[in-house]
Amino acid sequence: MALLGKRTRIEQARQFLSGGAVPRDDSDDELGYEDFPWEWIYDETSGSQNTDNVTPRKRKAVPALASKRIVGARMGSFVCRQGDTVLLKAEGNQAWVGLICEFFEDEEEGEKMAKFMWFSSEKEIRSKSTKRTDFLPNELYISPAFDENPLASINGTAKVLSLEDFQRLYPTGVKKSSRDYGKIFVCRRGCNTRTTTYTPEFKWEDIYSGAADIPALAEFVESKTKATRKRRRAPKEIDDRDDFVVPDSDDDGAPKTPKKRRRLNDAATPTSSRQSPAARKFLTPTHKRIVIKKQLEFTPLGTRVLSPSALSSPFQIARNQLHVSSVPAALPCREEEFSAVYSHLEAAITDGSGSCIYISGTPGTGKTATVREVVAQLHASVQAEELDDFIFVEINGMKVTDPNQSYSLLWQALREDRVSPSHALELLEREFSTPSPRRVPCVVLMDELDQLVTKNQSVMYNFFNWPGLRHSRLIVLAVANTMDLPERTLSNKISSRLGLTRITFPGYTHDQLMLIIQSRLEGVPGHIVHPDAVQFAARKVAAVSGDARRALDICRRAVEIAETEAIVRETEGEEGQPPTPSRTGRNKGKTAGRSLNDAGEPDAILQKRAGPSGRKGVVTIATIKQAINEATSSPLQQALRALPLASKVFLAALLARIRRTGIGEAVLGDVVDEMKKLGLMSQLQPVHEYLLTAVEKDEDRTEGGVAGTSASAQHLHPSTPLKHREGASKTTDAKAARALGIASAAAELAEAGIIGVEARHGERVGRVRLGVAEEEVRLALGDDAEVKGLGVAS
Ligand SMILES: Nc1ncnc2c1ncn2[C@@H]1O[C@H](COP(=O)(O)OP(=O)(O)OP(=O)(O)O)[C@@H](O)[C@H]1O
Known part of the structure; x- marks a missing residue:
C-alpha cells in the first residue's frame, strides 16, 4: 500500500526533462518509502506580523490560516524550509536543484506548492560557442528563472557551497559512498542560460545565507546576466545618445503593424541588438556600463554585394514582390488582427500559461501571413532578451497525410524525437498532465485545420484541450476558413468548455486590396503598373472574394504580360522595324534588357512608351483584363x-x-x-x-x-x-x-x-x-x- 503510494507520488512528480538536470548515480531517496502527506510548517513566533522580506501568497493561502506565514513543509521526517536548496525529481536518475522562494496552497488544484529559483548545470547551456570551459563536475549556476511546482516533486535536500568552502570541506571530492554524494554543489556564478550571460564570479556564502537574501539574489542575478536591458527611455534621451538607433517617431509603445526591419518592440524598448557590440561588451569591474560611441562601420567597396533584385529589371522586381510566396515587408490592413494575436501570444508566453486561439477567415485574408509575422516578431523579442524562449511548430492540415501525424510533429518539436503517432499521443498526454520545472512554452500553428478535422475529430479535440491543462504551456493557434468549425465538429458543450479566443479575419475590401498591391509594388522602379490598373484589379477581386492571394496573382500575371510585350517591342525595334511613335530617342538602339532597366522614368515617358494602345510595357486596365481572362480561360x-x-x-x-x-x-x-x-x-x-x-x-x-x-x-x-x-x-x-x-x-x-x-x-x-x-x-x-x-x- 505504502509502496504503491510512493510510486504514485513519484509518477506525479516525474519531470521528463532532459539536458540540464544533474545526474544522480544513487537512487537514494531522502523522503523514504512511506507516503506521508505533506504538511505546512507555520511561523509560530511572528504570528501575523511579517518582518521577513519573503511573504507568502495570501491570495492562495488556506483561508483559515491566512494570517499565519508558511515557512516550511514536512513530509514524514523530511523537512524543507523557505530558503533551502532542494533536489527535484527529474527523468531517470536526474535531479534539478532549486531554491525554495515561497510556499503556497493552490486551492484550485488542492495542492501544496512552492516557488523555486533554479540552478542550472552547464548542460543546459545550448550555445557551444559561449559556454564556459572552466566548469566543474558539480558546478551549478544560479539562474534568473523561477517556477511553481508541487511539493510532490521535491526529492531531497541539496547543499550549495562556494568553491572555497567545498574544497575546504571536501578536499578529495565527495566520495561515492558518502550520503552527500550527488547532493553537494558548487556555485560561483549566475547564468542566464538562454542568452549565456554570466554574472561575475562570487563567493556563494557572501551573496546568499538564507531566505531573507532571496530578493537581493534574484535582483543580482537578473541584473548581471543581461548584457543590456530594456529600459523604456524617452525619445529625447534616445536622440541624445549616439549608440542607439533612433526609433521611428510614431512610437506609442503599442504593437504596430508588422513591418520588416523594424521590430515591434524596437521603439518601445531599446534592446541589446540595437546597440553596437562594443557598447555591450565594456563593463567596469563594478559592472557599471560604459557607454561608448558607436563604432563607425563601413563595408569595403570590394566586398559590397548588390542584392539580386538590384540587378533585375523593374518587371522582375515587381514579379518577385507580387509573388504570393515572397514575404512582404509589411502587412497593411491587418493591424488589429496582428495586435490581437501578438498580445495573446506574448501574454501566454510570459505567464507560462496555455492558450488556444481560433483564427477564422476566408482564403487569402492573411491569416497565415499574420501569424507567421507575429511569431517572427516574438522571436526577435526573444533574441533581444525581452521575452522568454518558446518553441514554434507549424502543422498544416494539407501537408499531413494523416491527421494523427500532428502528434508526432508536436512531440518532435518538443523533444527532437521522432515517434509513431500513437506513441507520440501517449507521450504528449503524459507530458501535459505532468508538472515540469522550466518547461519551455510551445506555440503550435495548426493551419488548414479543416483538413485535420475531416478524418479524425480527436486530433482537434486534443489540440484544443491540452492548452487548458495546467502544466502544458501549450499555445495553439488554430487557423480555419469557417467561424464555427469547433461547434460543428465538437458539439457546443465541449467547444464552449474549451474557452477558445476567437479572432476573425474579414475579407479585404477593394480599398484594402489596393493598399496591399501598392505596398507590394513599393520600391519597384519605373512606374510600370498604372494606378488605374491596381484599382481595377482590386475592384474585380473584391467583388468576388476579397482574397489578397488572388489579387496578387492577377497583378503578377499582368506584369508578366506587360514584360513580354515590352521585350517583343524592343526586339521588333532592333530588327529594323520602324520605331513606334512612343519610342523615345533615349531608348533607341538599346538592347531590351538595358532599355527596360531605366529606373525612375517619369510617368509621361512611360505612358508614351506604352504606345497608342496605351499599354505596351506598362500594366494598364487592359493588361489586368487580359490576366483575369487568362486565369479564367485555362483548360x-x-x-x-x-x-x-x-x-x-x-x-x-x-x-x-x-x-x-x-x-x-x-x-x-x-x-x-x-x-x-x-x-x-x-x-x-x-x-x-x-x-x-x-x-x-x-x-x-x-x-x-x-x-x-x-x-x-x-x-x-x-x-x-x-x-x-x-x-x-x-x-x-x-x-x-x-x-x-x-x-x-x-x-x-x-x-x-x-x-x-x-x-x-x-x-x-x-x-x-x-x-x-x-x-x-x-x-x-x-x-x-x-x-x-x-x-x-x-
Ligand atoms: N495584408 C496583407 N498585406 C500583404 N500581403 C498580404 C496581406 N494579406 C495577405 N497577403 C498575402 O496574400 C497571400 C495569402 O495570404 P495567407 O496565406 O496569409 O492567407 P490565408 O488567410 O492564410 O489563406 P488560406 O486560408 O487560403 O490559407 C500571401 O502571399 C500573403 O503574403
Missing part, C-alpha cells in the same frame, strides 16, 4: 464552364456545403439537400425547373430520399463494375434512370476528376470532396449566367 476553367447545368448546380451545392461546415468534404446526401435548398432559393428558371424535377424524382425513388441519390452517384460511376453497383441493385433500373439527373452529374464530375467520391457500399454516407481547387470553381462559375446567384462567388 480547367473552360471545362468547368462547359459542364451541364446539373453538374454546375451540384458543384454549387458542394461548395456551399463545404463552406458551411468548414470541412473539406461532404456527405453526398447532404449535397443533395443543399441542391434542394438552392433550387428553392434560386430565381433562375432553369435551375428551379431542373432541381424540382430531378430532386423530386430522386426522392420518389427510395424512402430514404438521399440514400438513393448517394447510391446512384457512387454506383453509377462508370468506373464501378456493374456487379458492384449496389445502389442500382437496390432499385429498379427504371427508378435509377429517373434519378439519373443528379447521379449522373456526380458520376460525370467524378470521372473528370473534378470531385472525388468515396463509395461506401450499402451505407448512406458516401462522401464527396472537390478534386480541384475551390478557387477554380469559384472563378469559373462565380459569374456564370446559368448558376449566378447560387452563391458560388461568395
Whole structure:
C-alpha cells in the first residue's frame, strides 16, 4: 500500500526533462518509502506580523490560516524550509536543484506548492560557442528563472557551497559512498542560460545565507546576466545618445503593424541588438556600463554585394514582390488582427500559461501571413532578451497525410524525437498532465485545420484541450476558413468548455486590396503598373472574394504580360522595324534588357512608351483584363464552364456545403439537400425547373430520399463494375434512370476528376470532396449566367 503510494507520488512528480538536470548515480531517496502527506510548517513566533522580506501568497493561502506565514513543509521526517536548496525529481536518475522562494496552497488544484529559483548545470547551456570551459563536475549556476511546482516533486535536500568552502570541506571530492554524494554543489556564478550571460564570479556564502537574501539574489542575478536591458527611455534621451538607433517617431509603445526591419518592440524598448557590440561588451569591474560611441562601420567597396533584385529589371522586381510566396515587408490592413494575436501570444508566453486561439477567415485574408509575422516578431523579442524562449511548430492540415501525424510533429518539436503517432499521443498526454520545472512554452500553428478535422475529430479535440491543462504551456493557434468549425465538429458543450479566443479575419475590401498591391509594388522602379490598373484589379477581386492571394496573382500575371510585350517591342525595334511613335530617342538602339532597366522614368515617358494602345510595357486596365481572362480561360476553367447545368448546380451545392461546415468534404446526401435548398432559393428558371424535377424524382425513388441519390452517384460511376453497383441493385433500373439527373452529374464530375467520391457500399454516407481547387470553381462559375446567384462567388 505504502509502496504503491510512493510510486504514485513519484509518477506525479516525474519531470521528463532532459539536458540540464544533474545526474544522480544513487537512487537514494531522502523522503523514504512511506507516503506521508505533506504538511505546512507555520511561523509560530511572528504570528501575523511579517518582518521577513519573503511573504507568502495570501491570495492562495488556506483561508483559515491566512494570517499565519508558511515557512516550511514536512513530509514524514523530511523537512524543507523557505530558503533551502532542494533536489527535484527529474527523468531517470536526474535531479534539478532549486531554491525554495515561497510556499503556497493552490486551492484550485488542492495542492501544496512552492516557488523555486533554479540552478542550472552547464548542460543546459545550448550555445557551444559561449559556454564556459572552466566548469566543474558539480558546478551549478544560479539562474534568473523561477517556477511553481508541487511539493510532490521535491526529492531531497541539496547543499550549495562556494568553491572555497567545498574544497575546504571536501578536499578529495565527495566520495561515492558518502550520503552527500550527488547532493553537494558548487556555485560561483549566475547564468542566464538562454542568452549565456554570466554574472561575475562570487563567493556563494557572501551573496546568499538564507531566505531573507532571496530578493537581493534574484535582483543580482537578473541584473548581471543581461548584457543590456530594456529600459523604456524617452525619445529625447534616445536622440541624445549616439549608440542607439533612433526609433521611428510614431512610437506609442503599442504593437504596430508588422513591418520588416523594424521590430515591434524596437521603439518601445531599446534592446541589446540595437546597440553596437562594443557598447555591450565594456563593463567596469563594478559592472557599471560604459557607454561608448558607436563604432563607425563601413563595408569595403570590394566586398559590397548588390542584392539580386538590384540587378533585375523593374518587371522582375515587381514579379518577385507580387509573388504570393515572397514575404512582404509589411502587412497593411491587418493591424488589429496582428495586435490581437501578438498580445495573446506574448501574454501566454510570459505567464507560462496555455492558450488556444481560433483564427477564422476566408482564403487569402492573411491569416497565415499574420501569424507567421507575429511569431517572427516574438522571436526577435526573444533574441533581444525581452521575452522568454518558446518553441514554434507549424502543422498544416494539407501537408499531413494523416491527421494523427500532428502528434508526432508536436512531440518532435518538443523533444527532437521522432515517434509513431500513437506513441507520440501517449507521450504528449503524459507530458501535459505532468508538472515540469522550466518547461519551455510551445506555440503550435495548426493551419488548414479543416483538413485535420475531416478524418479524425480527436486530433482537434486534443489540440484544443491540452492548452487548458495546467502544466502544458501549450499555445495553439488554430487557423480555419469557417467561424464555427469547433461547434460543428465538437458539439457546443465541449467547444464552449474549451474557452477558445476567437479572432476573425474579414475579407479585404477593394480599398484594402489596393493598399496591399501598392505596398507590394513599393520600391519597384519605373512606374510600370498604372494606378488605374491596381484599382481595377482590386475592384474585380473584391467583388468576388476579397482574397489578397488572388489579387496578387492577377497583378503578377499582368506584369508578366506587360514584360513580354515590352521585350517583343524592343526586339521588333532592333530588327529594323520602324520605331513606334512612343519610342523615345533615349531608348533607341538599346538592347531590351538595358532599355527596360531605366529606373525612375517619369510617368509621361512611360505612358508614351506604352504606345497608342496605351499599354505596351506598362500594366494598364487592359493588361489586368487580359490576366483575369487568362486565369479564367485555362483548360480547367473552360471545362468547368462547359459542364451541364446539373453538374454546375451540384458543384454549387458542394461548395456551399463545404463552406458551411468548414470541412473539406461532404456527405453526398447532404449535397443533395443543399441542391434542394438552392433550387428553392434560386430565381433562375432553369435551375428551379431542373432541381424540382430531378430532386423530386430522386426522392420518389427510395424512402430514404438521399440514400438513393448517394447510391446512384457512387454506383453509377462508370468506373464501378456493374456487379458492384449496389445502389442500382437496390432499385429498379427504371427508378435509377429517373434519378439519373443528379447521379449522373456526380458520376460525370467524378470521372473528370473534378470531385472525388468515396463509395461506401450499402451505407448512406458516401462522401464527396472537390478534386480541384475551390478557387477554380469559384472563378469559373462565380459569374456564370446559368448558376449566378447560387452563391458560388461568395
Ligand atoms: N495584408 C496583407 N498585406 C500583404 N500581403 C498580404 C496581406 N494579406 C495577405 N497577403 C498575402 O496574400 C497571400 C495569402 O495570404 P495567407 O496565406 O496569409 O492567407 P490565408 O488567410 O492564410 O489563406 P488560406 O486560408 O487560403 O490559407 C500571401 O502571399 C500573403 O503574403
